[in-house]
Amino acid sequence: MSLEKSEIGSPVIDPVDTPATDTAVAGPAPVKRRARRLPEAVNRYLVRATALIVAILIWHWASTSGFNLFINFENVPGPLVVWNALMQEIVSKTFYVHILYSLQRIGIAYLIAVVLGVALGVLMGRWRLAEDIIAPYIELLRPIPAVAWIPLAILMMPSEESSIIFITFLGALFPIVINTVHGVEQTPKVLVRAARSLGASNAAILRHVVLPGALPSIVAGLAIGMGVAWFSLLAGEIISGQYGIGYFTWSAYTLIEYPKIIIGMLMIGGLGTLCTLMIKMACRPLLRWQAQGKNA
Structure with a gap:
C-alpha cells in the first residue's frame, strides 16, 4: 500500500489500494431456498x-x-355401523355373487351399446339421410326412463336376465349415440376438404380425419354411458332380478336392514366409478395427440 504525504504531513491512503472491507465482511448474498412442493x-x-x-x-x-x-x-346408520356390516358381507360368498352378476350384465350390455352406438353416431353425423331416418327414434325413445321399459322388456324378452341386459343396454346407448354425432359433426370441414383434395377416399377420410377428431366427444359419451348403464341396471335388478347389487339393495330395504342399503349404494357408486376410470385409461392412448398438441 502506497502512502503519500499531504500538505499537513498526515499520510494519505491511495484509494486504488484500499481493501473492500465492506464486501469482505458482508460476503455473498444468502440464497433463498424454495419450499418443496x-x-x-x-x-x-x-x-x-x-x-x-x-x-x-x-x-x-x-x-x-x-x-x-x-x-x-x-x-x-352411521359410518361405523355400515363398516361393521360391510366386514360381515365381505366374508359372505353371496355378496360376491351379487357383484359378479351385475358386472356380467354391465359388460354384455355396455359392449353392445358401444358397438351399435358409435356406428349409429357415425352414420348420423356423416350422412344426412341416415340422420333423418334414425334421429326421430333416438329423440323419441331417449327421454323414456329405464323404469318405464321394465314391463315391456319383460314381455318382449325371453328371460328376466335378457330383459335386465336390454334395459341396461338402452341406458348406455343414447349418450354414446348423441356424443358420437356431436363429435363427428364438429370435425372441421377444411380438414375433410384438404384430405379429399389429396386423393383420400371416403373410408380413409373417416378413419384418419373424422374419427380422430371425434374421439374426445366419443370418449365423453362412453364415460357418461357407463354411468347411465349402472343406473339402468339398478332399476332392472330391483324389479325383475334375483341376483345383483340392485337386488341386494332392494332386498335390504324390504328386510329393513338399513346398513346393507348404504353398502349397496356405495358398491354401485364404487363399481361405476371404477368402470368409468378403466374406460378413460383404455382410451387415453387414442387421445395422445391431444397432449402432444398442448405441449407443442
Whole structure:
C-alpha cells in the first residue's frame, strides 16, 4: 500500500489500494431456498381424499346427533355401523355373487351399446339421410326412463336376465349415440376438404380425419354411458332380478336392514366409478395427440 504525504504531513491512503472491507465482511448474498412442493397430481388427490373424509365426518355427526332439519338422519346408520356390516358381507360368498352378476350384465350390455352406438353416431353425423331416418327414434325413445321399459322388456324378452341386459343396454346407448354425432359433426370441414383434395377416399377420410377428431366427444359419451348403464341396471335388478347389487339393495330395504342399503349404494357408486376410470385409461392412448398438441 502506497502512502503519500499531504500538505499537513498526515499520510494519505491511495484509494486504488484500499481493501473492500465492506464486501469482505458482508460476503455473498444468502440464497433463498424454495419450499418443496408436492406434484400437482398428488395435491389434487389429497384434496379429493380430504373432501371424502369431511363428508364421512359430517355423515357421522348427523347420524349420531339425530339431525332432523328437512333431511332426517335419525334412522340412518352411521359410518361405523355400515363398516361393521360391510366386514360381515365381505366374508359372505353371496355378496360376491351379487357383484359378479351385475358386472356380467354391465359388460354384455355396455359392449353392445358401444358397438351399435358409435356406428349409429357415425352414420348420423356423416350422412344426412341416415340422420333423418334414425334421429326421430333416438329423440323419441331417449327421454323414456329405464323404469318405464321394465314391463315391456319383460314381455318382449325371453328371460328376466335378457330383459335386465336390454334395459341396461338402452341406458348406455343414447349418450354414446348423441356424443358420437356431436363429435363427428364438429370435425372441421377444411380438414375433410384438404384430405379429399389429396386423393383420400371416403373410408380413409373417416378413419384418419373424422374419427380422430371425434374421439374426445366419443370418449365423453362412453364415460357418461357407463354411468347411465349402472343406473339402468339398478332399476332392472330391483324389479325383475334375483341376483345383483340392485337386488341386494332392494332386498335390504324390504328386510329393513338399513346398513346393507348404504353398502349397496356405495358398491354401485364404487363399481361405476371404477368402470368409468378403466374406460378413460383404455382410451387415453387414442387421445395422445391431444397432449402432444398442448405441449407443442
